[in-house]
Amino acid sequence: MDILSILVENVELAEQTSVPICQDTGIVVVFLDIGQDVMVIDGGIEEAINNGVRRAYHDAYLRKSVVADPITRKNTGDNTPVMIHTRIVKGSSLKLIVMPKGSGGENMSSLWMFKPSDGINEIVSTIVMHVKQVGAFSCPPLIIGVGIGGSFEVAPLLAKRALLRQIGKTHPEPHIAEIEHKLLEKINKLRIGPAGLGGSPTALSVNIETCATHIASLPVAVNLCCYANRHCEGTI
C-alpha cells in the first residue's frame, strides 16, 4: 500500500467525518497580537483563550494531551493551559493565530548557538545532519521552520512563526530564499521519505525567519512539523 495514498485517504476521511487528521491534537500555541488601542473588559484575555480551548477540546472530541507539571505529569484533562505569545502592536484590532502543535516534530526540534564565523555552510550542514538523525521520528513529509538570529529565546519563536508561512512562498529576501532552497534540496536528498519509510519527499518546505542579533551571536533554531501543519487565524 502506497504511503502517500494512506495520507491522502486520511485527510479525506478526516474531512468527511469531522475527526482529527491525527490523534495528537497537540498543545495549543497562540500568537496573540493586541492592538495598543484595544481595551479588554470583563475578564482576562488569557482566561478567555483558555476557556475557548477547553470548550473546543471537549465539544470536538479532541485529545487532551497536556500535563500540569513536567515532572509529576498529571493530565489537566482539558488541554489547557495554552502557550500564548503576546505582542503589543499598533492599531485597534486583536489578532489570534491558533496552532495545535503535536509533539512528534516538537520533540525533534533544536537550538544551536553558532559563532558568527561559522557562516551559512556550517548552519546548513548542521540542520541537514539534524534532520537526517531525527526526521524519521517526526512524521514526514516535513515542514521545517528555521529561526536565525535574535537572542537565545527569540530564535525558537522565529522558527515556530516560520511554520505559519504558506507552503510554496519563499522568504522575500533573495539571500534567505536561497538558503531555504538549498536546505530543501539537501534534505530531500536524504530520502527519509513519507512516514520515514524511504523515498521522497522528506520535506515539503523549509521556511526561514530572521531577526537582528548580537555582534557575538548567531542563534539558529529548527522547529519541525509534520505534514499536518494545522493553524488558523482570526482578527477581532
Add this chain to the structure above:
Amino acid sequence: MNLKKIHTPLDKETILHLKAGEHVLFSGDVYTLRDAAHKRLVELYNRHHLVGGKEGEKILDISGQIVYYTGLTPLLSNGCPGSAGPTTSIRMDKYTPQLLDAGMAAMIGKGPRGLDVTRSIRDHQSVYFVTVGGAGAFFAQKIKKAEIVAFEDLGCEAVFRLSVEDFPLWVGVDSRGKTMWDTI
C-alpha cells in the same frame, strides 16, 4: 497487490517468517500503551518483583499480547475513537526490554528503535511493526471495538484493548534483529 494477512494470536512461526521491510495487513486485538502507562506498568512489575506474576496479571498481563503505541482521541458515540494513529516508538525504548522479558509478543508504532530494543527483539524472537504517522483518521476507521482495560485515570494514556481490521504495517525490526532502516 495481494498482501500477506496476519492476525492474532501471533504464533512464533508467523513471527519467525516475517522479514524486515515486509508489508502486511494485520487484524486482531492490540493493547494501547504509551509513555505514562509504560512507566506505571514497569513500576508495578518492579514493585511486585514479577514478570507477569499474579498481581501483574490482575493489572495487565502483557504476555503474548501486541502493544500499539498510541494515545486515542476520546471515544465517539459509536464507541470508537475518531483518530488513532501510531506515536513515536523510541520514547518507549527505556521500558521495552523489560516488557519483552514479560512476554510481550510484538509492538506497533512509528519510527526506528534503539540498539538495545533491536537486540532484545532478536533475543526474544519478537517483532516490531512500523506504520504511517499522521494518519489517525485512517487507522481509527479500522478499529471495530475499543474497550478500556487499565489505568483510566491516565486519560488519553489509559490502556485500551482495540479490535482492529487490516492495519497496514511494515516489519520494522524482525525476529533476527534485522531492521528495515538497514536497507532504505
